[in-house]
Amino acid sequence: MAEFDTIAKHLIHTYPADFVRFALQRDDLEVLDIIDTEQPTVETHRTDSLIRVRLGDGEEALVHHEFQTTDSSPPMPRRMAGYVGRGIEQYGLPFCSIVLYLRPAAGRSDPGHYLQERHGFRILVQYQVIRLSELEGQRMLDEGPSGLLPFAPLMQRPAGLDAEAWLRRCVQATEAVVAEAVKIDLLGGLAILSGLEYGSATIRSILSEEGLMDAIMRESSFAQYIIEQGMEQGMEQGMEQGIEQGIEQGERKSTLEAIVEVLEIRFGLSTAHPLADRIAAIDDVPRLKQLHRAAIQMPTLEAFRRLLDADE
Numbered sequence: 001m002a003e004f005d006t007i008a009k010h011l012i013h014t015y016p017a018d019f020v021r022f023a024l025q026r027d028d029l030e031v032l033d034i035i036d037t038e039q040p041t042v043e044t045h046r047t048d049s050l051i052r053v054r055l056g057d058g059e060e061a062l063v064h065h066e067f068q069t070t071d072s073s074p075p076m077p078r079r080m081a082g083y084v085g086r087g088i089e090q091y092g093l094p095f096c097s098i099v100l101y102l103r104p105a106a107g108r109s110d111p112g113h114y115l116q117e118r119h120g121f122r123i124l125v126q127y128q129v130i131r132l133s134e135l136e137g138q139r140m141l142d143e144g145p146s147g148l149l150p151f152a153p154l155m156q157r158p159a160g161l162d163a164e165a166w167l168r169r170c171v172q173a174t175e176a177v178v179a180e181a182v183k184i185d186l187l188g189g190l191a192i193l194s195g196l197e198y199g200s201a202t203i204r205s206i207l208s209e210e211g212l213m214d215a216i217m218r219e220s221s222f223a224q225y226i227i228e229q230g231m232e233q234g235m236e237q238g239m240e241q242g243i244e245q246g247i248e249q250g251e252r253k254s255t256l257e258a259i260v261e262v263l264e265i266r267f268g269l270s271t272a273h274p275l276a277d278r279i280a281a282i283d284d285v286p287r288l289k290q291l292h293r294a295a296i297q298m299p300t301l302e303a304f305r306r307l308l309d310a311d312e
Contacts, residue, residue, distance in 0.1 A: 004102065004196060004254075005048065007150075007189050008067040012049045015147020020053055020063045022148055023098045023128065028056025035062070035091075050087065061094040062087060069102050069196060070257050071265075076107070081114035081125040097127035102154055103196050104133035105258060137166065141173040149174045150189035154197055167198055168206050175210065187212055188220025196254055199285075255288040256280060259295050267301040275305060 012019045016031045033052040049065040064083060072079055080097055087095050101107035107129060116123040137155030140148060152174075157166035170190065178186055187207075194203050207213040259279055263269035269276060282288055291308070298304040 004069055004193060005067055007192055008100075008102070009048055011147050011150060011189055012051075012065055016049075016051045018147040019049075019065060020051055022146075023063060023065070023130070024096065026056070030054045032060070052091075052093070059094070061096055062091055064095060064097040066097075066099045067102060068099060068106055069254065070106050070261050071109070073264075076110050077114035077125075080127045081123075084125050084127070099127060099129050101129070101131045101133075102151070102193070103254070103258075104131070105261075107131055137170070141170065141177075145177050145179070147186070149178065150186055150193050153190060153194045163198065164202055164206070167194060167202065168209075170194075171206055171210055171212070175212065184212075184215050184219045188216045191216060191220075252283065252285050252288065255285060255292055256282075259288065259292045262292065262295040263301065263304065266295070267304075269301065275301070275308070278308060 013034055016034055020029060020031060021027055031051060031053055035050040035052060048067050051063045052060060053063055054060050064087060076099060084095050084097055099110065110129050112127055112129040114125040132151055132154040133156060135155045137152045138158050140152045140155060152170045153167050174186055174190055175183060191203055191207060204213065207216060256279060260269065260271065260276055294307055295304060
C-alpha cells in the first residue's frame with residue numbers, strides 16, 4: 001500500500017526523534033543520522049527507516065522501524081531476522097527493531113521474534129511489535145506535539161466515544177497543539193492515514209466542518225502526493241476531487257488486500273488464483289467490505305466463489 005507507506009516514512013524522516021523516543025520509551029537520546037536504507041544484497045532489500053542515535057550513556061545504536069498495513073509474506077519474523085542480521089553485519093552497532101502495525105487485523109499472530117531450534121543450533125532474533133489499535137489514543141493526544149499525531153485515529157479510542165467523534169477529536173487536538181508551520185502537513189497526513197479505518201466521506205466531512213479541507217489541499221505535501229497519484233491515474237477533476245479520489249482509492253486498496261489476505265490464510269489462495277483477479281476488478285468499496293466479511297465467515301473457498309458468481 002504505497003501511499004500509506006510513503007506517508008509513514010515521510011513522517012518518521014521528518015520527526016525522527018519523536019518516533020525513536022516513542023519506540024524506546026526514553027528521552028535521553030540524540031538523533032545523529034537517518035541512514036539510506038537500501039541494503040546491498042543478492043536481491044535489494046529496503047527497510048522502512050533506519051535511524052542512528054546516541055543514548056544518554058554515550059552509546060550509539062540503530063533504531064529500525066517497519067510499517068505494516070497487512071500481515072507479511074514472507075512472515076515478519078523471517079523478514080526481521082534478515083533485516084537485523086544485515087544491519088548488524090553492515091554497521092556493527094546495537095540494533096533496536098520495531099514493527100508498527102497500522103490496521104487492527106494486521107500482526108495479530110506476530111510473536112515479536114524469530115526462533116530456530118533445530119539440529120542443536122538455536123537462533124533467536126527479537127524485535128518489538130506495536131499494534132496501533134492496542135494503544136490508548138487519548139494518551140497520544142494528551143502528550144502534545146508529536147510527529148505521531150497523524151496515527152492517533154488508528155489507535156484505541158476512549159470508552160463511550162464512537163469512531164466519528166474520535167476522528168473529530170484527533171483533528172481538533174492536532175489543530176490545537178501543533179505549531180502553524182507544520183499543522184497543515186500533519187493534518188494532511190492524518191487525513192490520509194485515517195483512510196485505513198474511516199470512509200472518505202467521513203474524513204472529508206470532518207475536515208470541512210473544521211474549515212481545514214481547502215488549506216490541506218492547497219498546502220499539505222501529503223495531499224499533493226495523493227493528488228499527483230490520482231492525476232497519474234487519469235483523475236483530473238481538480239484538486240478537491242483529486243484528494244477525495246485519492247483517499248477512496250486508498251480505502252479500496254486496503255480492503256482488497258484484506259480480502260486476499262483472509263482468503264490466503266484460511267484457504268491458501270494465491271495471488272495468481274483467478275479469484276484474486278476477479279476481486280481486484282471490483283471498484284465498489286461497500287461491496288468489497290461485504291466480501292471481506294464474507295471471506296471471514298464462509299466455510300469454504302468454493303462457497304465464497306459462488307457468492308461472487310451470484311453478484312455477476
